[in-house]
Amino acid sequence: MNPEAGRSYPGAFVGIMLLLGSIVIGITLLGLGVITAAELADPGHFLAVAFDPAVASALWITFSAATVAVLLLGLVGTSLAYVLARSRNRFAGIAESLVDLPLVLPHTVAGLLVYLIFFSRGPIGSPAAGIGLLFEDAFPGIVAAMFFVASPFYINSVREGFEKVPPHLENVARTLGASPLQVFLHVTLPLSTRQIASGAALAWGRAVGEFAAVVIIAYFPMVISTLIYSRFTTGGLAEARSIAFVMILLCLCGFFTYRALIRFGGKRHDRV
Amino acid sequence: MIVCEGLCMDLQDFHLHNLDLRVGTGEYCCIMGPSGAGKTVLLECIAGLHRPSEGRILIRGKDVTAMVPEQRRISIVYQDYSLFPHLTGYENVAFGLRMQKIDPDRIRTDVISMLEKFRIAYLLDRYPSTMSGGEQQRVALARALIVQPEILLLDEAFAALDPVSRQQCMHDLRTLQQSRKLTVIHVTHAWDEAHILADRVAVIIAGKFVQHGTVQEVYARPASESVARFVGTDNVLPGRIVAHSPGLSTVDVGGIRIRACSDAPLTGNVIVCIRGAAWNVIPVPARLDSVNLVTGTLRERSRLGDLERMEVDCGTLLIAIARSTDLQKQNIQSGDPITLQVDPSDVHLIGEDKARPVGNSGTANVPGYP
The missing domain is CATH 2.40.50.100 (RNA polymerase II/Efflux pump adaptor protein, barrel-sandwich hybrid domain)
Known part of the structure; x- marks a missing residue:
């Protein structure tokens, strides 16, 4: 029996597409290879940097601020995503454009917008300062910047998830005695879990990687991007590269774990 | 039982114009019309899922036009059955009782009894994606009826079934409807369904009722x-x-x-x-x-x-x-x-x-x- 039986013929077209597409993967792999080779050449230096308290602190601030930003997005972004998914008027179109705005703005501009809103004389920063909540050079400022730049990734993904839930399911649930809140909690939300998780992961990744918007409102306490930039300008390439390698390892571990969880937990939602 | 008076509604491409409909208690009424005539929109208006721009809906003489769907005691079954894909057969049928916060022991008893009545007890732990069209249809009907609705709305509920399942489902539904004296409003394209099931037929074209009568009357003496x-x-x-x-x-x-x-x-x-x-x-x-x-x-x-x-x-x-x-x-x-x-x-x-x-x-x- 031919072992190739049942396989499709790749053909020249698919081959060309594969070649072109592999450039994207190739560049990433090349970068990872270069940095890994450099770090493995001097493991002592890498370990010293990896266990540097400043690096650990920056990692903790980065990951915790990104997590808080995503949790806040889960609270307010989910509501907006639902409204956008179920609205068909022109105001929804305007709102969608506003949601997408951080995607097209240069990150420095996004940072300036955040700064103008949250600095001590800004429309939110000023009253917040009155109750002791400061954003400039403070953890809440980092969260605000991350929230702003990550919001379109979360909201768009969740909106697509809600749009995939057929309105008929919600209609049936209403006629069976469910209130709108019950319908949302028992039908719409469970059927959108995969897109919510996917949006949260994308938003978290975006938040972790943010530099320009964060640095404008809060250079300190340093997030990992700020620390890498700072070490690059003061300590040189080797120091910045080792911190970057730590970050790469942690992010790869995080995303592989996340994908495994999604594959496991999302199986039942493939029935939708 | 149910009266629609002068219903008007505009919803995207669908428009209902001054619709009047009367369906008596225990009556089986088929609403027929070509695609895009507004049949489903009308059903959803009756169920309370859309608010008509004009007119009113009365059930047993009570104006329910402003009443939310969960209080109307009207169940709906769509052509695609709209089973909740993340819930098992049991959970689907139990959904309405759970939402009404009925005692869990009673829910179990009622659901098992309902599943047995529809001869689908074996679907208890199965998800909708593993059920045939006929099985899904039975689960959808069981789910709709377990909440004891006064009115059952069917939106081309037999259209996706194979001929054998369709005949069986129609027979079962007619028996059930007559034994329970259930009021049914059934949207369909199929004249054979109307012949078998309907006491009366209303034909809707371009959002207007153009003829009412028995199936035989409409079939033999079309009004336009x-x-x-x-x-x-x-x-x-x-x-x-x-x-x-x-x-x-x-x-x-x-x-x-x-x-x-x-x-x-x-x-x-x-x-x-x-x-x-x-x-x-x-x-x-x-x-x-x-x-x-x-x-x-x-x-x-x-x-x-x-x-x-x-x-x-x-x-x-x-x-x-x-x-x-x-x-x-x-x-x-x-x-x-x-x-x-x-x-x-x-x-x-x-x-x-x-x-x-x-x-x-x-x-x-x-x-x-x-």
Whole structure:
């Protein structure tokens, strides 16, 4: 029996597409290879940097601020995503454009917008300062910047998830005695879990990687991007590269774990 | 039981215009109409899923127009059954009772009993994606009925079933509806469903009700040309009244004289409706005293199971349907001359306004009719 039986013929077209597409993967792999080779050449230096308290602190601030930003997005972004998914008027179109705005703005501009809103004389920063909540050079400022730049990734993904839930399911649930809140909690939300998780992961990744918007409102306490930039300008390439390698390892571990969880937990939602 | 008065509604491409509908307790009403006529929107209005822009809905005399769907005690089953894909058969059926915060022990008892009634207890732990269309339909019906609705709305609920499951489901539903005296409003395209299930039919075209009545009435005496075409009348032909005697009109249809039983004296142009199966193929030589004898040439034959659809050119193209065996006995082939005859009571005339039904008055004592 031919072992190739049942396989499709790749053909020249698919081959060309594969070649072109592999450039994207190739560049990433090349970068990872270069940095890994450099770090493995001097493991002592890498370990010293990896266990540097400043690096650990920056990692903790980065990951915790990104997590808080995503949790806040889960609270307010989910509501907006639902409204956008179920609205068909022109105001929804305007709102969608506003949601997408951080995607097209240069990150420095996004940072300036955040700064103008949250600095001590800004429309939110000023009253917040009155109750002791400061954003400039403070953890809440980092969260605000991350929230702003990550919001379109979360909201768009969740909106697509809600749009995939057929309105008929919600209609049936209403006629069976469910209130709108019950319908949302028992039908719409469970059927959108995969897109919510996917949006949260994308938003978290975006938040972790943010530099320009964060640095404008809060250079300190340093997030990992700020620390890498700072070490690059003061300590040189080797120091910045080792911190970057730590970050790469942690992010790869995080995303592989996340994908495994999604594959496991999302199986039942493939029935939708 | 349920009354819709002057319902108006605009929803994207669907528009309902001043709809009136009355369905009695325990009655089975089919709403029929072509795609895009607004049937589903009407059902969803009745269920409370859309608020009409004008008009009101009354259930047992109480105005429920502003009432939210969860309080109306109206269940709906869609064509795709809309089972919750993340819930098992049991959880789907239990959903309504859970939302109403019924005691869990009672939910279990009721759901098991309902599943057994629908002969689907084996679907307890199965997800909808693993069920056949017929099984999904039964789960959807069980889920709709377990909450004890006063009214059941069905939106083409049998359309996606295979013929065997469909017959079985229709039979089961009719039995259940009659035993429970359940009021059902059923949107469908299929006349066979209406024949089997419906006490009454309402035809909706372009957001307006154009005819109410029993299935037989609407089928045999369409009120307008559009209804005639919708119900599948094979011959919908323009004609002109040339003579009228009590109970009988003579119509000129492209040079052919056809007599029709009609109560109302008509004048001028009319639409002549004749079902293909109403034509009889007459062996030659035909009886000369027969009315509505039409001679033409058989142009085309096509099989419809045991029947054959014939296109007969008599100056005007007529569609006739006959048993294949009858044609074989008479050895009629394409291109041969053929003589057809139709009973005047099977000829239905629609006045020029195309809205006023001009009904047949039966076959008794019609002069000239053998």
